[in-house]
Amino acid sequence: MAQADIKSLSLNELTDEMAVLGLPKYRAEQIFKWLHQKSVCTFDEMSNISTTVREELSNLYYISVANIEKKQVSCYDETVKYLFKLNDGEYVEAVLMSYHHGYTICISTQVGCKMGCTFCATGKSGFSRNLAPSEMLAQIQTAQLDNNIRISNVVLMGMGEPLDNYDNVIKFLSLISSDKGLNIGMRHITLSTCGVVPKIYELAKLKLQITLAVSLHAPRDEIRSKTMPINRKYNLARLIDACFAYSKATGRRITFEYAMIDGVNDSDECAYELARLLKGLMCHINLIPVNNVTGAGYKKSKKDRLNSFSKILESNGITATVRRTLGSDIDASCGQLKRRLTEEKI
Ligand code: SAH
């Protein structure tokens, strides 16, 4: 029988499974804390659990890990980019950033991505598999141990589309916010989506206090469908309707990500269209100079474009931030490290 993923079990599920092994509730709680708070990678480290039980556990279960395969530290700021190796040998990336209010980690939710956005390194590399909740947790745990820090904020903005791995992501959110686990509150978590509309409605029903970030990148279907294939399935009108519904159901402001690509989506006309599209929606826009992905042929917008674009949005009542690019020397953007590693290996 294949071993089961013990770190993806909720405390209730773990309690039930341990009861079958004859272990009382407090033992299950101890094991949960070893897995989630002490971040152990082996059952042998669980020093207050008997050797017999530890052996039994290691026969039945495995512990998901994220081992550091490669690490790049920016020389401009404290940004660290990790390439993690998972139990089955797959690779995912995460980026640790230091802000004045604490540490934020950007983690992956899938190995690769099916969505195929033309500007994205992950999208270009195809899809391999979904990550389990435990594998999302493991990325945070390894980064904490490696730097001897507590991470306060998590963004699901690494490789993969979180809403295309919906059930595992929701389970991860409940595990990470458990007071017997990493105890990172929903308000400290951001989930970024390319716009999987039905799942936005499903998420809205849960009324979580997370921040929803929507990768918009264009104010009209004609441009968006060219760069983001998901737009051919769920167009802008449907996406913005879902955003209104989400904001109404949760009372939360939505963040829009807008990668500025020279000559593609950065004209004044685009800015006016964007302002019209988002009129009346509680939102904020992050303008990000697009990161150059080898082979994609996109260039960053010029600085004066970014300034003009954000001024138009502001003068139309939409708050916009030109995002500071962290770790610009280490390709600290989605999928680039893995892509480079696999290209080096070929
Ligand atoms: N799949 C989700 C989350 C992962 S992508 C999503 O698309 O939202 C994380 C963010 O990086 C998204 O906003 C995505 O649009 C952006 N991104 C991807 N490639 C980029 C690039 N080359 N330059 C700037 N932003 C990029």
Ligand code: SF4
């Ligand atoms: Fe997938 Fe997001 Fe990259 Fe698009 S931008 S390919 S949705 S990871």
